[in-house]
Amino acid sequence: MSSTTERIEAAVEDGRAQSPRFKQRQLAALHEALKQNQTAITTAVEKDSKCSAPEANAQYYLTLDAVKNFYDNPDFEKLLEDEYKVAHQKDNPNRRSAIGCVNVIPDASSLLYSAVVASAAAIAAGNCVMLEIKQTLSELSSLLRKVLSSALDNDTFGIVETNTLAQDFKAKHCCVLDCSKGSTRSVAAIVDRSGDHAKAAKELVDARMSFAGKSRYAPDLVLVNEYCMEQFCKAAMQAALPYLASSAASGRPVNGHVTATRKLNTNDKNSVVKEVNAVTLSSGDGGFIALARDRTDKLLSTKIGEPLLLIHPISSLDDAIDFVNTSSKEPLQALYLFSAPPAAKYLSQFVKADISFTNHIPIELLLGSVPPRTASLGTESINSLKAEVHPRFTPEMFSIPRPEYANHARSPISEHLTALLQDGKQQSASIVSKLSQATQLKPLNEPQGGGIGFFEQGIITGGTLLLSTIVGGTAIAVRYGYPYLVRMLRRS
Structure with a gap:
């Protein structure tokens, strides 16, 4: 096991990356490092991807905007309020918790965006990050290794060639995001x-x-x-x-x-x-x-x-x-x-x-990688990843729902069930009646079918044609047949 993985495992156990202020400081450092190395980054993107200078700049600025988005999002007053909801006997049903460590495997076709944005989203969720970048001839790979390693905390962020985390730790605390699998x-x-x-x-x-x-x-x-x-x-x-x-x-x-x-x-x-x-x-x-x-x-x-x-x-x-x-x-x-x-x-x-x-x-959609439909924790798939335009990766992808409930207020059905169970074998009629009423469905209130369908329209059309023929024939018979009949009767 390398020193990088040892430091990350220790940081996960300590929860070092979960502090809101720590996350914001890390995102600010990442944003600043990207700004300071703009020319080198865009030149490397242009050379490795065989794209134009404007297209390389577009990928750079979209990546920078995603980091800014994660940095701007936290509402510290609300975060503090949510953290102490249980202490004030309030429910916190929307609470989410960091997974621990996110192993990001970027997409080679959009290395800048997938490596930086996925890592930034994981950091914003309170995770440590292990970014896999192979040793290749790519200029951008070498540059990202240098820029990201110097900008981010080495205890909570590391760049490796392969994931060497211990298997038991990986199964409990490590989410693997392979960006190349979604495309x-x-x-x-x-x-x-x-x-x-x-x-x-x-x-x-x-x-x-x-x-x-x-x-x-x-x-x-x-x-x-x-x-x-x-x-x-x-x-x-x-x-x-x-x-x-x-x-x-x-x-x-x-x-x-x-x-x-x-x-x-x-x-x-x-x-x-x-x-x-x-x-x-x-x-x-x-x-x-x-x-x-x-x-x-x-x-x-x-x-x-x-x-x-x-x-x-x-x-x-x-x-x-x-x-x-x-x-x-x-x-x-x-x-x-x-x-x-x-x-x-x-x-x-x-x-x-x-x-x-x-x-x-959307032009933003054409830049960057495709998130896989799921991320994996150990051998299990977690977090069905919703397709997003920008940022392509979000903190919600790298966190797990862990709701907290402290409010003892009971719903009507809860009160009735408690009374039913306390009633023992007697099963009083009043309790059963209340349960029956509580579980009744409301009337469907479906409007009467007043529309005319395809077959009904055919029947109406056919009937109209038949009726018009009969009425028309009768009118002609009366108009011309009746006088003729009268004349014939007079002659006889």
Whole structure:
């Protein structure tokens, strides 16, 4: 066992990281260290991620904002009040307690954000942190080791290559958060005929092709209604010009956009470009757009990690729902909807996804890693992690509910049950009657079904047509038949 793990185990046992003021001091030190090393950090991000300088700065400032958010959040008066609620004979049902130690394994594709924000959230929850960063050629890895180790308390924070905590300690006090495990599921977009096709194309192209096409929340598949396919494809090709133009490879401005110094490597053995069995609508050094019509194409269910916007036609909203839900055993990582609000409501209700967005894609979402759906404590999964936009990780993810109750006030059912049990075998009618009344349901008060359904409408329509035919025929018979009958009778 290393000296780092020994110090962290001792700090967990002492509860050293749980003081509100200690947490705030640690977050302030982290924020200051990030500010002092801004240039070095953004340069390392740009070099390691092959992204543009503005994109590296975007990740840096989003990371800094998350730390600020955790620093600003504590209300010390309320924290003090909550701490002494039991002493004042008050309930504290919302009390949460730190797990102890959080073992953070960052996502290599967004190392800065996942390492710093996850660690800051764990610190804000009152935990010690063990951050796993492997010894690699990455400049950012080496820089983070230096910056974070010098900024944070070495007794409550440590950087290691592997978790060497004792097994019994790990099972009781250590939560493992592997940020790389949350990014294996697909992200889909649905563009309905009722949506703004130009806006949808712009947002989806930007999401897919910015950040070198490596954003964990970039759309892997775009489902477009057949009715608006032509308009959407034209808008997408227009929106993609700044990324696809040949000058993108040199990092020069294109149509007012400054693009990264990068070039799509179609010869990469891991590239999905070779697997595209589709019509290429537009291509260039910075990526391409393809239309796949064959639903058996395995690329439709592949997680894409490069600037490829893959489009597939759908015939209706129900077709989109059926296709998405049957294509994957797990819910989507995210769902982007571009449609009128009623259609978006229908889609978000029936398409299985962790999080959905209607007519927009938050820029914050495209930066950073995907939190795993659960964190583990020992061999058990704890804390189902809710998908968040920003900060992606929250203190609630690294704490456990531990409510406290000191108020002896009883509910009506509690009083009746106490009386029933004290009554022994007699089971008095009055107590049973009170229990019966206390457990009665209120009237349902469901309104009478006054709406006309599909089949009722058909019956009414058919009956109306039949009745109008009978009435019309009778009127014609009376109008012309009666005079004729009168004339015939007179002649006879």
